[in-house]
Amino acid sequence: MLTCRLCGSERLADVADLGATPPCERFLTAAQRDEPEQTYPLHLRVCTECWLSQLPPLITPEETFTEYAYFSSYSSSWVEHAERFVSGAVQRLGLGGDSFVVEVASNDGYLLQHVVRQGIGCLGIEPSGNVGRAARERGVPTLTAFLDEATAERVRKAHGPADLVVANNVYAHIPDVLGFTRGLRGLVADDGWVSIEVQHLLTLIELTQYDTIYHEHFQYYTVASAQRALATGGLAVVDVELLPTHGGSIRLWARPVAVAGEPSTRMLDVLAREKAAGLHEQSGYAEFGRRIATVRRELLGFLVQAAEEGRTVVGYGAPGKGNTLLNHCGIRPDLLAYTVDRNPYKHGRYTPGTRIPILAPERIAEDRPDYVLVLPWNLRAELTEQLAYVAEWGGRLVFPIPRLEVVDPARTEVSR
Structure with a gap:
């Protein structure tokens, strides 16, 4: 019996069944064309208790991310997006030479290279050895590891707590959402900030962006479900930005609960939009399959x-x-x-x-x-x-x- 990886409920409803496919980043060499490929069901469901949309964890992150084919810096617009984020975060949070920034799933240093240029201490945590090497060649300190509570504790002991923890396009990629979230809390200072970018389920559904459903993405977030997920690690979402990246993303700003304060007006506005679209209940998912077929x-x-x-x-x-x-x-x-x-x-x-x-x-x-x-x-x-x-x-x-x-x-x- 499948259960929700966030709340443990067995009440999972169908959203989209795309059949069975190989993992999307397992590109074949010429020799491998004559070998069989393993396929896995690609069946998206939503938990009707906490409203986290999710795939069953049929592959492990280690199978996908130890050697990875995606290098962020090959997209010039994504590098420019990262540079704008760094400039904005420095101003918003008052970061300087005494600050410390950690990025989880830092890839090839596409973002932290801009932190380095600002003279701010930083560390990337990147599980893929090949892209991590590219980051170090770019002058970005990078630890080859998956984030969990033990990794967070090791980094905190070696470098101290982070004023800012960045997690771009990774919060959907981890099946152990509870352990990963506790890892984020372990990295960030008690008065620090966590910034997470992830595709917004609202635009995925409204614009039929079903091709972003693949085995690397274990879950798909609304602001409401992200709130619930981050709360399991003692983090509270206080602000959200709507971004055009990846067809429509959300940037969540979270803090440790003790210092979080009240959520922003624009966060409340996005929650209201999600509710109006029916994504806090089952009705909002009903037509998705028909639009996929079109x-x-x-x-x-x-x-x-x-x-x-x-x-x-x-x-x-x-x-x-x-x-x-x-x-x-x-x-x-x-x-x-x-x-x-x-x-x-x-x-x-x-x-x-x-x-x-x-x-x-x-x-x-x-x-x-x-x-x-x-x-x-x-x-x-x-x-x-x-x-x-x-x-x-x-x-x-x-x-x-x-x-x-x-x-x-x-x-x-x-x-x-």
């Missing part, structure tokens, strides 16, 4: 028609979300010849499950395809600019979510 039919219909017309379609990007979309829609190289990615780690590999080749971005200009399917649609503005050259031969960009759009990159107008 996205699938529209994308497959477009790709089949393009193939029948003899038009070439290639992909841009090989993100985790793209692999959920490709597998759920059953897209293979007959409909998507290849995809490209800026990360050289992925070049020469193949997407999990669908076995689509991943090439260097220069291949698009060489082949001049009719259409480029943009898989990291959340970076639309950045990638439309990067891919403006596709218009030179009359090519078009295709965005699959929230509804299929075919765009002229020279004019950024919908042509279908």
Whole structure:
């Protein structure tokens, strides 16, 4: 019997069943194409007691994050987002040379490099050895470890408590949400701050962003469910910002309960929006599956028609979300010849499950395809600019979510 990992309830209701897929970051080498792949159910449910949306923990973080294919710094817009955050946090919290900042899941130093440049002491905690090495090469002190209570205690003894603990796009990635939350509390000073960025379930549901459901994401948060989760570690959410990143995220500002004070007006406003959307009850999840089916039919219909017309379609990007979309829609190289990615780690590999080749971005200009399917649609503005050259031969960009759009990159107008 499945139980809620936050409150232990057995009252879990269906939200979306996407079948079974391989883990989204297990890119295949050429040799592995002739080997079997393990697949796991991708079935999102919501707890009707605490309203935490979640996947069953079928894979462990160690299986995914010990060696990782995602390097944050390959997205220039994400690095710029991190720089703005650091500047804002320094001003908001009055951080200076005597301060100490810890980032959990610090990846390749994309964020803490800006802390280093400000002359502020910092430490990254990153479980993936390969991306952690990239951070150290960038001059960012980085500990290779998963965060738990023992790691938090070790860091606190070695460096003292942190004035600010940052956890961007990791709070959804841990199945032991209770232990991880206690780890956050163990890192932060009694009068310190915790900043968490995570995709907002409200926009995921409203904009049918179902491709962000994959096995690395064990849970999906509203502000209300995040409040309940953080409270288990003695942290209280006091403010929230709505962000455009990843299609719609929330930045939660939390503090130890003893110093938290009253929540901000904008936090109360977001809670009211979630309630109005029905996400604090079962009704808000009812239509999600139907909208998912519409996205699938529209994308497959477009790709089949393009193939029948003899038009070439290639992909841009090989993100985790793209692999959920490709597998759920059953897209293979007959409909998507290849995809490209800026990360050289992925070049020469193949997407999990669908076995689509991943090439260097220069291949698009060489082949001049009719259409480029943009898989990291959340970076639309950045990638439309990067891919403006596709218009030179009359090519078009295709965005699959929230509804299929075919765009002229020279004019950024919908042509279908």
